[in-house]
Amino acid sequence: MTYLEVRSLSKRYGDFTALGDITLDIAEGEFVCFLGPSGCGKTTLLRAIAGLDPQSSGTIRQKGRDVSALPPAKRDFGIVFQSYALFPNLTVADNVGYGLVSRREKRAAIAARVVELLAMVGLPDAGPKYPAQLSGGQQQRVALARALATSPGLLLLDEPLSALDARVRLRLRHEIKALQRRLGVTTIMVTHDQEEALTMADRIVVMNHGAIEQVGTPQEIYRRPASAFVADFVGSMNFLQGTLMAPDKVQVAGVDLACPGQDGLTLGQKVNLCIRPEDVRVRDLPQGTANRLTVEVTELDFVGAFCRATLKARATTDVAMTADFSSNLIRDLGVERGTQLDVALPPDRLRVFAA
Amino acid sequence: MPSTKVGLSRDDLIMRGGVVLLAALLLVIVGLPLWALLAKGFEDRDGKFVGLANYVSYFSTPALFNSALNSLHVAAVSTVIVVPLAFLYAYALTRTVLPMRWLFQGIALIPIFAPSLLPGLALIYLFGTQGFFKALLGGGSIYGFDGIVIAQVFYCFPHATLILVTALATADARLYEAADALGASKLRVFFTVTLPGAKYGLISAALVVFTLVITDFGIAKVIGGNFNVLATDVYKQVIGQQNFSMGAVVGMVLLAPAALAFVVDRLVQRKQVALLTARAVPLVPKPKPGRDFVFTLICTLVSIGILAILGMAIWGSLIKYWPYNLSLTLDNYDFAKFDANGWDSYWNSVEMAVGAALFGTALMFTGAWLTEKTRGFHVVRGVVQLLAFLPMAVPGLVLGLGYIFFFNAPGNPLGFLYATMGILVVNTVAHFYTVGHLTATTALKQIDPEFESVSASLKVPIWRTFSRVTAPICLPSILDIAIYLFVNAMTTVSSVIFLYSPDTKLASVAAVNIEEAGTTAAAAALCVVIVLTSAAVKIVHLLADRFLLDRLQAWRRR
Numbered sequence: 063m064t065y066l067e068v069r070s071l072s073k074r075y076g077d078f079t080a081l082g083d084i085t086l087d088i089a090e091g092e093f094v095c096f097l098g099p100s101g102c103g104k105t106t107l108l109r110a111i112a113g114l115d116p117q118s119s120g121t122i123r124q125k126g127r128d129v130s131a132l133p134p135a136k137r138d139f140g141i142v143f144q145s146y147a148l149f150p151n152l153t154v155a156d157n158v159g160y161g162l163v164s165r166r167e168k169r170a171a172i173a174a175r176v177v178e179l180l181a182m183v184g185l186p187d188a189g190p191k192y193p194a195q196l197s198g199g200q201q202q203r204v205a206l207a208r209a210l211a212t213s214p215g216l217l218l219l220d221e222p223l224s225a226l227d228a229r230v231r232l233r234l235r236h237e238i239k240a241l242q243r244r245l246g247v248t249t250i251m252v253t254h255d256q257e258e259a260l261t262m263a264d265r266i267v268v269m270n271h272g273a274i275e276q277v278g279t280p281q282e283i284y285r286r287p288a289s290a291f292v293a294d295f296v297g298s299m300n301f302l303q304g305t306l307m308a309p310d311k312v313q314v315a316g317v318d319l320a321c322p323g324q325d326g327l328t329l330g331q332k333v334n335l336c337i338r339p340e341d342v343r344v345r346d347l348p349q350g351t352a353n354r355l356t357v358e359v360t361e362l363d364f365v366g367a368f369c370r371a372t373l374k375a376r377a378t379t380d381v382a383m384t385a386d387f388s389s390n391l392i393r394d395l396g397v398e399r400g401t402q403l404d405v406a407l408p409p410d411r412l413r414v415f416a417a
Numbered sequence: 418m419p420s421t422k423v424g425l426s427r428d429d430l431i432m433r434g435g436v437v438l439l440a441a442l443l444l445v446i447v448g449l450p451l452w453a454l455l456a457k458g459f460e461d462r463d464g465k466f467v468g469l470a471n472y473v474s475y476f477s478t479p480a481l482f483n484s485a486l487n488s489l490h491v492a493a494v495s496t497v498i499v500v501p502l503a504f505l506y507a508y509a510l511t512r513t514v515l516p517m518r519w520l521f522q523g524i525a526l527i528p529i530f531a532p533s534l535l536p537g538l539a540l541i542y543l544f545g546t547q548g549f550f551k552a553l554l555g556g557g558s559i560y561g562f563d564g565i566v567i568a569q570v571f572y573c574f575p576h577a578t579l580i581l582v583t584a585l586a587t588a589d590a591r592l593y594e595a596a597d598a599l600g601a602s603k604l605r606v607f608f609t610v611t612l613p614g615a616k617y618g619l620i621s622a623a624l625v626v627f628t629l630v631i632t633d634f635g636i637a638k639v640i641g642g643n644f645n646v647l648a649t650d651v652y653k654q655v656i657g658q659q660n661f662s663m664g665a666v667v668g669m670v671l672l673a674p675a676a677l678a679f680v681v682d683r684l685v686q687r688k689q690v691a692l693l694t695a696r697a698v699p700l701v702p703k704p705k706p707g708r709d710f711v712f713t714l715i716c717t718l719v720s721i722g723i724l725a726i727l728g729m730a731i732w733g734s735l736i737k738y739w740p741y742n743l744s745l746t747l748d749n750y751d752f753a754k755f756d757a758n759g760w761d762s763y764w765n766s767v768e769m770a771v772g773a774a775l776f777g778t779a780l781m782f783t784g785a786w787l788t789e790k791t792r793g794f795h796v797v798r799g800v801v802q803l804l805a806f807l808p809m810a811v812p813g814l815v816l817g818l819g820y821i822f823f824f825n826a827p828g829n830p831l832g833f834l835y836a837t838m839g840i841l842v843v844n845t846v847a848h849f850y851t852v853g854h855l856t857a858t859t860a861l862k863q864i865d866p867e868f869e870s871v872s873a874s875l876k877v878p879i880w881r882t883f884s885r886v887t888a889p890i891c892l893p894s895i896l897d898i899a900i901y902l903f904v905n906a907m908t909t910v911s912s913v914i915f916l917y918s919p920d921t922k923l924a925s926v927a928a929v930n931i932e933e934a935g936t937t938a939a940a941a942a943l944c945v946v947i948v949l950t951s952a953a954v955k956i957v958h959l960l961a962d963r964f965l966l967d968r969l970q971a972w973r974r975r
Contacts, residue, residue, distance in 0.1 A: 134426070135427075135874075192971070211875070
């Protein structure tokens with residue numbers, strides 16, 4: 063069931079278009095990430111949904127109710143900011159109970175709810191402390207508890223993890239995701255961190271220049287990027303310049319490579335042929351394997367769990383691509399700089415975009 | 418495409434209502450009095466419109482026009498003396514290792530707690546007709562140009578020093594390390610790193626001193642002799658000759674340089690970018706015996722000068738009959754013998770200062786909050802900002818004169834305020850509005866801008882967040898504003914000299930009157946009482962800041 067409907071939403075500052083004609087549906091209970099580089103409009107869209115920075119035009123419906131013209135206080139959402147925005151002069155318990163006090167609930171009921179919320183975010187003993195006495199990760203959990211205290215229908219997270227250490231960030235990713243799944247609250251998270259989006263989201267909305275580039279599950283976004291921007295922004299990607307010779311054939315530096323059939327492009331057009339470094343195959347290449355090439359390893363960078371190799375086809379010297387080789391593969395085949403290898407570019411892993 | 422018009426919540430309506438009320442209030446206490454003053458300059462004594470006639474007669478009367486030149490001359494010379502002196506002192510405080518740094522810092526601030534006529538009185542004791550060191554002047558007289566400049570240097574010194582300490586304190590140690598690593602000489606480092614870093618502070622200090630001197634009334638009144646300046650001319654036209662129109666014209670002439678200095682300062686400040694980024698490493702001076710000795714010597718000499726002037730005023734106030742009977746007495750503190758109001762004027766001052774501190778602080782902080790946090794509504798907020806900045810550019814005498822014309826005008830429904838304690842409080846709050854507003858705005862800008870978003874999402878009314886979170890967090894700044902208002906209300910002469918009634922005469926004004934009547938000792942005694950009161954309040958504030966706030970604000974501790 064559609065919980066949030068965004069229709070033709072635009073936001074302009076003078077001549078600058080921060081959001082151009084955004085249309086988006088979010089289902090109830092879904093975890094959606096707005097992903098994009100800074101300045102792409104993802105935070106602007108989130109703040110428009112909250113009513114904090116209203117759109118210039120367009121409509122937003124939440125649970126069937128038109129909230130487009132409502133001030134934030136009349137909408138139904140909880141929000142967590144990158145800065146946490148915890149009230150420094152109130153204890154953790156008072157922070158979490160802040161929204162409950164004004165609902166004229168009984169003091170005992172509020173206290174019980176605060177205890178429940180603090181236990182939920184894994185900070186059962188933090189109640190009497192002040193925010194400054196907590197670590198960043200703990201503060202972020204308190205902010206989350208405060209946002210969830212009033213049981214909002216929509217949870218908005220504005221770069222909630224980007225001010226934290228890498229380790230804490232990894233742990234909180236899982237905790238937030240698990241909590242969201244348990245509560246079933248519809249959640250929108252803004253992030254510029256693709257890994258965060260890929261691990262946490264049910265669906266990702268990739269944005270650039272105030273427009274939506276692609277909406278899809280993490281697998282769809284990663285495996286079948288809809289545009290060169292998405293291909294480049296999410297994960298690592300090789301861009302090989304070539305020419306479209308047939309609907310399913312691209313010529314790169316004189317070599318014809320098979321690819322999935324294209325219908326949106328014209329023959330003879332300049333294109334980019336894209337493949338992810340981990341999709342370059344080295345082993346199990348029987349006779350007749352498509353897109354088989356002999357290459358030379360010109361650079362080999364040790365990255366830890368794997369090595370990133372720079373490969374150049376023997377036929378040419380100016381087309382290079384990178385490939386990720388596991389440590390096992392490096393050891394088994396004795397790969398080092400200057401080694402010659404046979405590799406294959408599996409056609410089903412290739413993407414073609416207009417150059 | 419139809420554009421979205423977002424509805425207003427109850428919070429929005431209340432805040433907008435508050436902003437409108439604030440704009441109306443500022444219009445009444447700042448805008449309209451200045452307008453009344455401007456209009457008065459175009460009327461003759463009977464209130465008929467005469468166009469520029471008053472201005473023509475002003476500029477064609479050499480006696481009047483000369484005062485304007487005198488004012489500029491005194492201001493320029495004082496600025497040239499004060500700014501380098503304050504720079505050396507501020508440099509010593511921030512960039513060298515001084516023994517008892519806190520003491521030097523405290524001594525530099527002393528003049529702030531005194532009414533401006535205090536240094537004038539001290540100079541009379543030292544160099545006046547019957548002064549101790551009169552012989553040092555040869556045949557010259559301290560009354561006039563020299564006396565005004567010396568007293569102004571004392572009076573303006575702390576203002577310039579405070580600005581320059583701030584400018585010099587914000588230094589990035591990494592720049593100095595880089596310069597050292599590159600082998601730059603000390604002199605080169607000073608001219609390429611230190612001075613450019615303090616450039617805006619120097620300009621600001623010069624403009625502030627220039628404005629203070631031009632607009633000050635007390636010093637020129639006490640020690641000016643026959644050397645007329647704009648500020649004394651306004652007083653003479655209004656009080657002496659009851660020529661209000663000409664008083665208004667002189668007031669406008671007085672307003673011009675002050676307003677110009679203010680505009681220049683704003684333009685310069687706008688160019689200034691934050692020198693101190695979050696990653697800057699604060700500069701901590703290392704001991705260096707030779708340099709430290711020289712600067713300790715400089716600071717000691719300056720401090721002795723400040724203490725000598727203050728000490729002279731205190732001593733003079735305790736002496737029976739200068740210079741013939743130097744035995745000590747408290748008779749001069751029996752003010753009833755010199756002025757009909759006796760000690761009442763002192764208690765009036767305290768009452769006025771407390772009133773201005775309470776009412777002014779509440780207004781300035783709430784006002785700054787409304788202007789900062791109201792959503793949309795840009796035009797009215799802009800009007801408030803403009804009216805809040807205006808008082809900084811307006812000399813106290815000019816504002817006071819505007820108050821006479823506005824509140825005393827027949828038919829003004831606010832006329833009942835005239836000649837009451839109320840108008841003194843309102844005038845003082847208006848006169849010092851800008852600094853309080855800026856202090857509050859700065860404090861508000863430092864707290865997380867998303868507090869209001871969070872409250873809105875939690876459906877908590879915005880005023881609840883104001884009273885439970887915003888105001889408690891800003892408590893130190895709120896106290897700063899209150900103390901600033903109290904001290905200035907105690908010491909100000911210029912803005913209130915036209916507005917008191919026999920029942921509401923203030924201590925600073927009484928001191929001017931007593932001095933006018935020829936009793937220097939009693940005037941000095943009254944000034945000493947004012948200094949002690951405002952300094953005591955400041956010390957209590959510092960102690961409270963240190964011990965009480967620490968307890969109340971446990972949440973600041975990590």
